[in-house]
Structure formats: C-alpha cells, structure tokens
Amino acid sequence: MSKKRTGVFVCHCGTNIAATVDVAKVAREMAAENTVAFTQEYVYMCSEPGQESVVQAIKDNKLDSIVVTCCSPNLHEKTFRDNAQRAGINNFTCEIANIREQCSWVHADKAKGTEKAIKISRSVVRRVNRNQPMDAIAVSVTRRAMVIGGGIAGIQAALDIANAGIEVILVEKQATIGGRMLQLSETFPTLDCSQCVLSPKMVEVKRHPKVKLMTYSEVQEVSGSVGNFRVKVHKRSTFVDPDKCKICDHCTEVCPVVVPNEYELGLTARRAIYIPYAQAIPASFTLDEDACLGLNPIRCGKCKDVCEAGAIDYDMRPQTVTEDVGAIVVATGFDLYGPENMPELGGGRVEDVLDGLQFERLISASGATKGHILRPSDHKEPKEVVFIQCAGSRDPAKHCAYCSKICCMYTAKHARLYKKHVPDGRAYVFYIDIRSGGKGYEEFVQRTMEDDDTLYLRGRVSKLYRKDGKVRVHGTDTLTGQNVEIDADMVVLALAMTPSKGTAEIAKTLKIGRDKDGFLAEAHPKLRPVESVTGGIYLAGAAQAPKDIPETVAQAGAAASKVIALLSQATLSRSPLIAKVRPSHCTGCGMCVEACPFFAIRLENGKAIVNEALCEGCGSCSATCLRAAIDVKNVTQMQIHEMIEACLA
Amino acid sequence: MIKLQDIRDTARDMLAKGEARAVIGYRRGSRGMLAEPAFLTRPEEADELVWDPTCFHNLSLYLVHDRKHLAHARKTAGAPVAVIAKGCDARSIVVLLQEHYFQREDVYIIGVSCEGTGVVDERKLAGHLNGAQAISAAFDGDDFVFTTAEGEKRLPAREVMADRCLECCSPFPKEHNLAFGEDKTGRQLEAPFAALDRFEAQGAGERWDNWARHFDRCIRCFACRSVCPMCYCDECVVDSITFPVTTATTAEEKASRIRWIERSAARSENITYLMTRAMHLAGRCTDCGECDRACPVNVPIRLLNNKMEKEAREQFGFEPGASIGGPSLVASFLDNDPGNFIR
Known part of the structure; x- marks a missing residue:
C-alpha cells in the first residue's frame, strides 16, 4: 500500500472555533502526521472560497483523502464529501473532525481546548487512513405514501400528495376521519364554522381517485426503510357494510345498549351501533364490538332484523392488510391533559366543570344541545362562566412544562361565543399572560376583552368545589393583589395539549423518536421541522407540538412536499456505511440479531447475515458483539482502536 | 437425598443403549478427597461416578470443548452428550443454548439438585483442618462430615461452603432431561x-x-x-x-x-x-x-x-x-x- 496523502483543512468558524482553539497550532500538529501531505486553515471553510480551496488543494496536491476539522458532521459532512467528489476522489474518503460542538463550544481554556482539538483531529486523520472508497447503494423507490391519522393534518397531507399524482393510503383509528377539528364549533380568529370548512376536504379525500381510505384501522408493524417501507395495517371490523348502509338510523332506534359517546366527549350517550357525526366519512354506521350484547342473533340481533339494506354482518372479521409505501406522514394529533391529574381543579369529578373540547361540543350546532349553552347538571343556561387558562400547561413542577399555545386564543373565542349565546351572562378568564401572536389574533383577544366585556383576571385558580348548586372558584387577581371568589354556574378548563394516546406505541412501531414531553421529535428544531429522525417518515400537526389549525395545515403541506420530492426520484442512494460480518469470528450467538433496531440481521447456517437494504449503519450490532465479528464499514474495530490510541498518545 | 447408584445406573443405561455418545460426570480424583471431571464412553465405567460436596466443576465447559473438537475434526454430532449439571451448571447450558452454541438435542442434561448443600470451598476447609488431609466429604443434612487421617471432623455447612452456594437461590437445575434430588429453592443461607x-x-x-x-x-x-x-x-x-x-x-x-x-x-x-x-x-x-x-x-x-x-x-x-x-x-x-x- 503506497503512503496515504491526506489533506487537513482547519476551519476557524469565525471566532466560534478560533476563540477557544489555536487553529494554527492544530494545523501545524496535523502537518507533522506522516500521512498528511497538506494542511490549510481558513476562516470559514464552508464558504464558497473555502470550499473552492479544498477542491483546488485536492487537485494540486494529489490528495487521496481529506479531513475537515470544523463543526458537527450533521451540518457539513455532505458539503465536503461533495467537494471531494468534485475534486475527483471518492466522497467516503472525506471525514469530519468535530472541534466545535465537541470542543470549542464546551471549553473555555484555550490551551486545553487546543490540546483536545489536536487529539480529535489526529484521531480522525488516523481513521481516514483506513477508510475504504465506497459507492452509494442505489435502491428503487416505491411510489406510494401512507398518512397515519385522518385529522386535518392527515387529510391535508393526503390531498397534497394525491394531487401530485402519488397514491396515498390514509389510515385513521376512529370510525370517521375528521379528527379533533370535526369536534370544534367555530374557529378563531374568523369564527367560521369548523365543520363547514373541514367537511369539503373530507369529501374530497374520500372521493379522490389516488387516496385509499382506511378507517377504524391501526398501523401494526412497519419494516423496511426510506423509499421502501412495508406496513401492516390492522382493520377492525365495523360489522356494517358501508356500501349498503343507507344511514336510515333504524338500527339505533332498536339497539338496547347505551354507552357514553366518546365523539361528544361523554356529554351524551350513544348506542352500540352508531354513527359518530352526520358528516362522518365513511358515511356508515359502526357496530361497537365491545359494547354490543354479543354479535349474536340469539342474544339480541335487533339491529340486523330492522336493517332493510342488509348492511349488518355479524360475521365480518378484522383484516390485516399489508401495504408497500415509500414514505410515511405521521399525523396522530393530540389529546387533552387528563383533568384527573389536577385535583386542585376538581380532578375531573366536579359537576359543571368542563374541558375546552366539551365546551366546543356544547356550543356546536351539531352538538348535544344543538348549540344552546346549557350546563350539564340541570340543563339551565349558565349566567356566570369561569374560563381557566393554562390548566396543566406551563407548570413544570406538577404538570406540563410547555405552553399549549392555542388556549389563549380558544378561550377568548369561547368567551365571545358564550356572550353571543348568553348576552346577559358574565365571562371571567383566569390567565397567566396572553399569548396572541398570529395574524388577527391580538385584535381578536382585544375585542373579546372590550366589546364583549369579558373580565380577564391575571392569576391562577387555587381550588374549586361544588357549593349550593354552583362551582365556587378561589383565585387570585395578581394585578390588584386581591383574592377572588366566584360562584360560577359553569367552569371551562383550557387543558394542556398532550400527544394523543398511542403516540408512544406508534413512535416505537415506526422507530421515530419522541421529545421530553412525549411529542414526536423533529430531526432538527429549525432546519428540519417536518422530518422525523428516521428517513422517509415525516411529521404533521399536533403530534409534533401544540399548534393551531393554520400551522397544522402548513406543516401538513410541508410534509407532503417532502414526500413528493422523495418519491419523485427514480432511485434513492443509500449510505454504503453499513454493517459487515467477519464470518471467521462469528459464532452465531444471535445477539446482533436481537440488538438490531432495523431487523436487518438474520442467522444463516450459524452465521450472521446483514440485509444491506435494511441496515442503517447505526452500529448497535458492533457494540453488542463480544467477538468483534461485525463492524460498520469505515468505522471498523481497527479504526476505533487507532482513534483511541491517537487520543491517548 | 440423591442416591449415587441412580446416577450410575442412568449413565450405564444410556451408554449401553447408545443414547449418549459420552457421559460427563465426576469421579474420585487423585488429589485427596476432591472429585474431578470424568468422561465415560463405556457402560462399565459408570461405577466410577461419584456425587459429593466436592463436585464443584462446571461440566458444561466440556460441552464447549466437545463442540470445538467436532468443529476441528469436521465431524457432526450424532448422539447427544449426557452431562451432570447442578443448578448453576444447568443455567450455563441454558446461556450456551441461547447463544446457539449447540442445539438442545445435542445435550442430555442429567440434573442434580444441590438440595440442602452446596459445594465445599477448599480454601475455607483448609482453614479448619489445620494442615490435615481430608479423605472424603459427605453431607448429613445439617453438617459436612470430613474424614481425615485423624478421624471424622464435623463442620457446619455455613463455615465451609463456597460463598456462591451460601447465596444461591436456585440450586435445582430447572432445565433438564432427567433430574435427581429435591427442588429446594429459596434455601440460601445468605442473601444474594x-x-x-x-x-x-x-x-x-x-x-x-x-x-x-x-x-x-x-x-x-x-x-x-x-x-x-x-x-x-x-x-x-x-x-x-x-x-x-x-x-x-x-x-x-x-x-x-x-x-x-x-x-x-x-x-x-x-x-x-x-x-x-x-x-x-x-x-x-x-x-x-x-x-x-x-x-x-x-x-x-x-x-x-x-x-x-x-x-x-x-x-x-x-x-x-x-x-x-x-x-x-x-x-x-x-x-x-x-x-x-x-x-
């Protein structure tokens, strides 16, 4: 093997690196390495002149490999690998030594920082000595997408993808699409009817020739990777044929079972056979297997007897459908923080204390009271209503640390709508502060305060309880410094938004990360806000963080455009830096098989075999193997050993 | 209590019928009272087998050796190897099976429960014998009884048992083809x-x-x-x-x-x-x-x-x-x- 000719390019990153690291010294030390043929330092290596100088230096000095000592490889690895290729050498002979995030940014002492930067750089120089030139692996792309969650985010993403001519499978857990938005009455700040703006989109997605709708279905298993996922979807049985169902409602008239209606958030009851809303899509009844007396004509069978369309089939079985898709959008939405976690606000057990979504149903024209505000306990019109913001939000000690973002706005909307329905009523709002950033938002809140004469009280509620047919609310008005006691007819809690139930499971199934609050984690908080950490899986809506409808729709469109861009490629190039088994060392113990999060390893004739299409090069196998029998290419045991040695020297 | 004769009969029988290629067990060693590993391939060797509190070796080691010999000789296994295994030894075999080192059908586990005893710690015993050489060891249900040239010496189990046996929670080999002795779990003399x-x-x-x-x-x-x-x-x-x-x-x-x-x-x-x-x-x-x-x-x-x-x-x-x-x-x-x- 002829001697390596490595070039080392030391970046100052302005003062980001140069303030804590003596970059000239790093360059001098690297020049002393016997495989290094060229060194250079520059103020911004990633700038156009910086990049050009790298390309020129490779050509002029006949370099066969380069090390750029700069920021995290997350940022500029691709930049410099592309430059290497442009200069005529293999892009995988370029490595990044991170002396910014892992060195200059975390140290203050320049002498020690420089010493560490030298060690880091030297270790990468030693590593690159043993890098093998490699070609990216080309894989074909499945030109279909899946959207998980049929709320406004999922519907929008599905429509945008389908309109680009790409087939989409829209999977929804509930019996109808529409999600949370379908439960809302009017939407801020324009006060247009939520169902009226949503239902055209629901109809469009249902009728779209490129959209395959799967309601009452859940994603069970996902294998494969970007460009080629294989998804198993479990479709629960509705026991009603949607093509035959005429929505005549005769079945619900005879059904003897009464259970709380989850679509009305328990404010009303429904039968075991039911349709969630008049606007439900698919427009069909669903038989709730858990509530039904037994799907058995001998035990009950009344609904089947009266169904003239013959749509009810007790023998309908759940199905598992396998779909191949190239990309996935996750739009699994939100739930409200459980009031049972908040004993100070009644723990969900005090009558006439509602949550925000229940209030939406109460004022919705399609809700249980047909839009008349009547409190649940005695169906009387409440004359004094207390709205409590930040119920569970912004309370790191006891509840959720984050701001749920939409509560200031929807509480203002609630107060306005309340005053519209009950002009002689009185609305109080307890708040910490008002966050009304958004087009027309601040004006909306101001109108609520001024035009509608809503009393905003800056402070928290310490306790509430039932007293003499009312709810007594103890709070503080911190602006006047006085304690406030209100005997309210009704209380509405603006509960914190939390990731929907099942987010943890879906994240695990899809192998995407979650943040500290359980929301789905984006790949980069600023630059990759709609991508998950796993390639080919995108995020939309409140599953990623609390957000309102316009933001949700925007993010769904962004996720869709990412999907379209991905699926517009004929082939994808996959990183060739994947695991490789050394068969002579492998004893077939199978620990790597168990450790692999991508199911990319199997045992064959007592030896581990890596599926190149599935391996992501994460190195879990390599870390687990007791016998060093499996390595990730260009991060071999030998390279790690030499890097450690370089650091210890 | 385990009857030694039962173990010997099993070994003899398996070898005579060709049900095992070999039986790995314990026999009297050449060094005082201590047992040593025995590798039997003929039925008549079965009477060499012993079972006493000096049978401390983990014989599953020799299953590993057997695999390596077969691999070097490029032979396939044929009949299984029978091995005498205490609780801990049987767990070792389970780990080897988990790691696919051999298949379950390649080994016939003759489980022996340590029951109320365990194995002797040579170093602890030496401290009690003051230089005397023990000729045999037995367990009578409460104490260890050591025979030396000067006569019998009784020692409480706690004082001469190996630490791991004092702390052992599962002296019974759960994974076995055949087991001798009672399943006395949770009998440890000291906390794990x-x-x-x-x-x-x-x-x-x-x-x-x-x-x-x-x-x-x-x-x-x-x-x-x-x-x-x-x-x-x-x-x-x-x-x-x-x-x-x-x-x-x-x-x-x-x-x-x-x-x-x-x-x-x-x-x-x-x-x-x-x-x-x-x-x-x-x-x-x-x-x-x-x-x-x-x-x-x-x-x-x-x-x-x-x-x-x-x-x-x-x-x-x-x-x-x-x-x-x-x-x-x-x-x-x-x-x-x-x-x-x-x-």
Missing part, C-alpha cells in the same frame, strides 16, 4: 450478593486499594478464562496471539489484528483484561464460581462478575440462564427498561 455487599460496604479508597493489590497479583495465566464455559471465543478480544487464521481469513482481517492490551502482567493491563472479561460476561455469568476457584493467586474474580449480575438484577430484573427463549441482557431493549443511569 452478600459477599459483594460486604466488599462494597468499604469506602471507595479502601476498595481501590484492595483491587489494586489483587490486580497486581494477577499473573495472567488465563485460568479463569480457560475454566469458564462462557469464554468460548476462538479469539479472545484481549489476546491477539490466538488470532485464528482459517482459509476464510482475508488479508484485510490479518492486517486488522488489534492489540487492545499488552501481554505483560502489569496492573493497567490486568485491569483491562479482568474488566473486559467482566463486561463480556454481563448477563451471561451464572455464578458457577469456577474462575474464582481456579485462580492460583486468589483474585476474587467472582466479585467482579457478581457486580455486573447485581446491577442487571436491580436494574432490569435479569437473571442469566433463566430460560432458553428469554432475551439477552445487553442485546435486548424493552420499553420499561429503566433509564435512571443516564444522567
């Missing part, structure tokens, strides 16, 4: 990890001084590795000298020999060796105590492995060798795994 807890009760400085003394004494004879059924790698990660060069070995592999530690028995190198071994045994060590017993300079190796097992049990409720289909400690990830060690 009692010896380790005593060691850990010292201050950090004291602990380090102790280990420094032990690591300095290690002569790197690798007896601990040779006697351990889990140390079956062809090439030990700390020892590049035994790099196996086969026809499949590529030039690239030959070039990537890594010497993680030096061969000299210096403290730093000894630490690296013993720590690496402890890490590699995490979730695999069934506490048979053979490394500890085999050490010629009395390094308490068992404490290192025990520390890993204690962590595994406290953090993950993990017990090595509990079941063949169970997960492995280091390769499995469960949703309810605690993350409190990540700070």
Whole structure:
C-alpha cells in the first residue's frame, strides 16, 4: 500500500472555533502526521472560497483523502464529501473532525481546548487512513405514501400528495376521519364554522381517485426503510357494510345498549351501533364490538332484523392488510391533559366543570344541545362562566412544562361565543399572560376583552368545589393583589395539549423518536421541522407540538412536499456505511440479531447475515458483539482502536 | 437425598443403549478427597461416578470443548452428550443454548439438585483442618462430615461452603432431561450478593486499594478464562496471539489484528483484561464460581462478575440462564427498561 496523502483543512468558524482553539497550532500538529501531505486553515471553510480551496488543494496536491476539522458532521459532512467528489476522489474518503460542538463550544481554556482539538483531529486523520472508497447503494423507490391519522393534518397531507399524482393510503383509528377539528364549533380568529370548512376536504379525500381510505384501522408493524417501507395495517371490523348502509338510523332506534359517546366527549350517550357525526366519512354506521350484547342473533340481533339494506354482518372479521409505501406522514394529533391529574381543579369529578373540547361540543350546532349553552347538571343556561387558562400547561413542577399555545386564543373565542349565546351572562378568564401572536389574533383577544366585556383576571385558580348548586372558584387577581371568589354556574378548563394516546406505541412501531414531553421529535428544531429522525417518515400537526389549525395545515403541506420530492426520484442512494460480518469470528450467538433496531440481521447456517437494504449503519450490532465479528464499514474495530490510541498518545 | 447408584445406573443405561455418545460426570480424583471431571464412553465405567460436596466443576465447559473438537475434526454430532449439571451448571447450558452454541438435542442434561448443600470451598476447609488431609466429604443434612487421617471432623455447612452456594437461590437445575434430588429453592443461607455487599460496604479508597493489590497479583495465566464455559471465543478480544487464521481469513482481517492490551502482567493491563472479561460476561455469568476457584493467586474474580449480575438484577430484573427463549441482557431493549443511569 503506497503512503496515504491526506489533506487537513482547519476551519476557524469565525471566532466560534478560533476563540477557544489555536487553529494554527492544530494545523501545524496535523502537518507533522506522516500521512498528511497538506494542511490549510481558513476562516470559514464552508464558504464558497473555502470550499473552492479544498477542491483546488485536492487537485494540486494529489490528495487521496481529506479531513475537515470544523463543526458537527450533521451540518457539513455532505458539503465536503461533495467537494471531494468534485475534486475527483471518492466522497467516503472525506471525514469530519468535530472541534466545535465537541470542543470549542464546551471549553473555555484555550490551551486545553487546543490540546483536545489536536487529539480529535489526529484521531480522525488516523481513521481516514483506513477508510475504504465506497459507492452509494442505489435502491428503487416505491411510489406510494401512507398518512397515519385522518385529522386535518392527515387529510391535508393526503390531498397534497394525491394531487401530485402519488397514491396515498390514509389510515385513521376512529370510525370517521375528521379528527379533533370535526369536534370544534367555530374557529378563531374568523369564527367560521369548523365543520363547514373541514367537511369539503373530507369529501374530497374520500372521493379522490389516488387516496385509499382506511378507517377504524391501526398501523401494526412497519419494516423496511426510506423509499421502501412495508406496513401492516390492522382493520377492525365495523360489522356494517358501508356500501349498503343507507344511514336510515333504524338500527339505533332498536339497539338496547347505551354507552357514553366518546365523539361528544361523554356529554351524551350513544348506542352500540352508531354513527359518530352526520358528516362522518365513511358515511356508515359502526357496530361497537365491545359494547354490543354479543354479535349474536340469539342474544339480541335487533339491529340486523330492522336493517332493510342488509348492511349488518355479524360475521365480518378484522383484516390485516399489508401495504408497500415509500414514505410515511405521521399525523396522530393530540389529546387533552387528563383533568384527573389536577385535583386542585376538581380532578375531573366536579359537576359543571368542563374541558375546552366539551365546551366546543356544547356550543356546536351539531352538538348535544344543538348549540344552546346549557350546563350539564340541570340543563339551565349558565349566567356566570369561569374560563381557566393554562390548566396543566406551563407548570413544570406538577404538570406540563410547555405552553399549549392555542388556549389563549380558544378561550377568548369561547368567551365571545358564550356572550353571543348568553348576552346577559358574565365571562371571567383566569390567565397567566396572553399569548396572541398570529395574524388577527391580538385584535381578536382585544375585542373579546372590550366589546364583549369579558373580565380577564391575571392569576391562577387555587381550588374549586361544588357549593349550593354552583362551582365556587378561589383565585387570585395578581394585578390588584386581591383574592377572588366566584360562584360560577359553569367552569371551562383550557387543558394542556398532550400527544394523543398511542403516540408512544406508534413512535416505537415506526422507530421515530419522541421529545421530553412525549411529542414526536423533529430531526432538527429549525432546519428540519417536518422530518422525523428516521428517513422517509415525516411529521404533521399536533403530534409534533401544540399548534393551531393554520400551522397544522402548513406543516401538513410541508410534509407532503417532502414526500413528493422523495418519491419523485427514480432511485434513492443509500449510505454504503453499513454493517459487515467477519464470518471467521462469528459464532452465531444471535445477539446482533436481537440488538438490531432495523431487523436487518438474520442467522444463516450459524452465521450472521446483514440485509444491506435494511441496515442503517447505526452500529448497535458492533457494540453488542463480544467477538468483534461485525463492524460498520469505515468505522471498523481497527479504526476505533487507532482513534483511541491517537487520543491517548 | 440423591442416591449415587441412580446416577450410575442412568449413565450405564444410556451408554449401553447408545443414547449418549459420552457421559460427563465426576469421579474420585487423585488429589485427596476432591472429585474431578470424568468422561465415560463405556457402560462399565459408570461405577466410577461419584456425587459429593466436592463436585464443584462446571461440566458444561466440556460441552464447549466437545463442540470445538467436532468443529476441528469436521465431524457432526450424532448422539447427544449426557452431562451432570447442578443448578448453576444447568443455567450455563441454558446461556450456551441461547447463544446457539449447540442445539438442545445435542445435550442430555442429567440434573442434580444441590438440595440442602452446596459445594465445599477448599480454601475455607483448609482453614479448619489445620494442615490435615481430608479423605472424603459427605453431607448429613445439617453438617459436612470430613474424614481425615485423624478421624471424622464435623463442620457446619455455613463455615465451609463456597460463598456462591451460601447465596444461591436456585440450586435445582430447572432445565433438564432427567433430574435427581429435591427442588429446594429459596434455601440460601445468605442473601444474594452478600459477599459483594460486604466488599462494597468499604469506602471507595479502601476498595481501590484492595483491587489494586489483587490486580497486581494477577499473573495472567488465563485460568479463569480457560475454566469458564462462557469464554468460548476462538479469539479472545484481549489476546491477539490466538488470532485464528482459517482459509476464510482475508488479508484485510490479518492486517486488522488489534492489540487492545499488552501481554505483560502489569496492573493497567490486568485491569483491562479482568474488566473486559467482566463486561463480556454481563448477563451471561451464572455464578458457577469456577474462575474464582481456579485462580492460583486468589483474585476474587467472582466479585467482579457478581457486580455486573447485581446491577442487571436491580436494574432490569435479569437473571442469566433463566430460560432458553428469554432475551439477552445487553442485546435486548424493552420499553420499561429503566433509564435512571443516564444522567
């Protein structure tokens, strides 16, 4: 093997690196390495002149490999690998030594920082000595997408993808699409009817020739990777044929079972056979297997007897459908923080204390009271209503640390709508502060305060309880410094938004990360806000963080455009830096098989075999193997050993 | 109580009928009263077998040897090998089965319950015999009875039993084809990890001084590795000298020999060796105590492995060798795994 000719390019990153690291010294030390043929330092290596100088230096000095000592490889690895290729050498002979995030940014002492930067750089120089030139692996792309969650985010993403001519499978857990938005009455700040703006989109997605709708279905298993996922979807049985169902409602008239209606958030009851809303899509009844007396004509069978369309089939079985898709959008939405976690606000057990979504149903024209505000306990019109913001939000000690973002706005909307329905009523709002950033938002809140004469009280509620047919609310008005006691007819809690139930499971199934609050984690908080950490899986809506409808729709469109861009490629190039088994060392113990999060390893004739299409090069196998029998290419045991040695020297 | 004759009859029968290629058991050794491993291939050898509190060897080691012999001779197995296994030994076999080292049908496990006893710790016994040589050992239900030239000496089990037996919670071999003796679980005389807890009760400085003394004494004879059924790698990660060069070995592999530690028995190198071994045994060590017993300079190796097992049990409720289909400690990830060690 002829001697390596490595070039080392030391970046100052302005003062980001140069303030804590003596970059000239790093360059001098690297020049002393016997495989290094060229060194250079520059103020911004990633700038156009910086990049050009790298390309020129490779050509002029006949370099066969380069090390750029700069920021995290997350940022500029691709930049410099592309430059290497442009200069005529293999892009995988370029490595990044991170002396910014892992060195200059975390140290203050320049002498020690420089010493560490030298060690880091030297270790990468030693590593690159043993890098093998490699070609990216080309894989074909499945030109279909899946959207998980049929709320406004999922519907929008599905429509945008389908309109680009790409087939989409829209999977929804509930019996109808529409999600949370379908439960809302009017939407801020324009006060247009939520169902009226949503239902055209629901109809469009249902009728779209490129959209395959799967309601009452859940994603069970996902294998494969970007460009080629294989998804198993479990479709629960509705026991009603949607093509035959005429929505005549005769079945619900005879059904003897009464259970709380989850679509009305328990404010009303429904039968075991039911349709969630008049606007439900698919427009069909669903038989709730858990509530039904037994799907058995001998035990009950009344609904089947009266169904003239013959749509009810007790023998309908759940199905598992396998779909191949190239990309996935996750739009699994939100739930409200459980009031049972908040004993100070009644723990969900005090009558006439509602949550925000229940209030939406109460004022919705399609809700249980047909839009008349009547409190649940005695169906009387409440004359004094207390709205409590930040119920569970912004309370790191006891509840959720984050701001749920939409509560200031929807509480203002609630107060306005309340005053519209009950002009002689009185609305109080307890708040910490008002966050009304958004087009027309601040004006909306101001109108609520001024035009509608809503009393905003800056402070928290310490306790509430039932007293003499009312709810007594103890709070503080911190602006006047006085304690406030209100005997309210009704209380509405603006509960914190939390990731929907099942987010943890879906994240695990899809192998995407979650943040500290359980929301789905984006790949980069600023630059990759709609991508998950796993390639080919995108995020939309409140599953990623609390957000309102316009933001949700925007993010769904962004996720869709990412999907379209991905699926517009004929082939994808996959990183060739994947695991490789050394068969002579492998004893077939199978620990790597168990450790692999991508199911990319199997045992064959007592030896581990890596599926190149599935391996992501994460190195879990390599870390687990007791016998060093499996390595990730260009991060071999030998390279790690030499890097450690370089650091210890 | 186990009748020795039953074990002998089983061995004789299996060999006579060709149901086993060989029976691995214990016979009287040439060194005083202590038993030694016996490898029987003919029915008439069955009467050599013994069963007493000196049968401390973990015979599953020889199943590993058998595999290696077969692989070198390029032979396939045929009939299974029968092996006498105590609770800890049977758990070792389970770990080997989990790691697909051989198949379940390749081994016939003759389980023997340690019942109310365990095995003798030679060093503890020597302290009680004042230089006398014991000729035989027995257990009468309460005490060990040792026969020496000067007569019988009775010693309470607690005083001469190996630490691991005092702490053992599962002396019955759950995985077996045939088992002798009663399933007396939960009969330990001391709490699990009692010896380790005593060691850990010292201050950090004291602990380090102790280990420094032990690591300095290690002569790197690798007896601990040779006697351990889990140390079956062809090439030990700390020892590049035994790099196996086969026809499949590529030039690239030959070039990537890594010497993680030096061969000299210096403290730093000894630490690296013993720590690496402890890490590699995490979730695999069934506490048979053979490394500890085999050490010629009395390094308490068992404490290192025990520390890993204690962590595994406290953090993950993990017990090595509990079941063949169970997960492995280091390769499995469960949703309810605690993350409190990540700070």
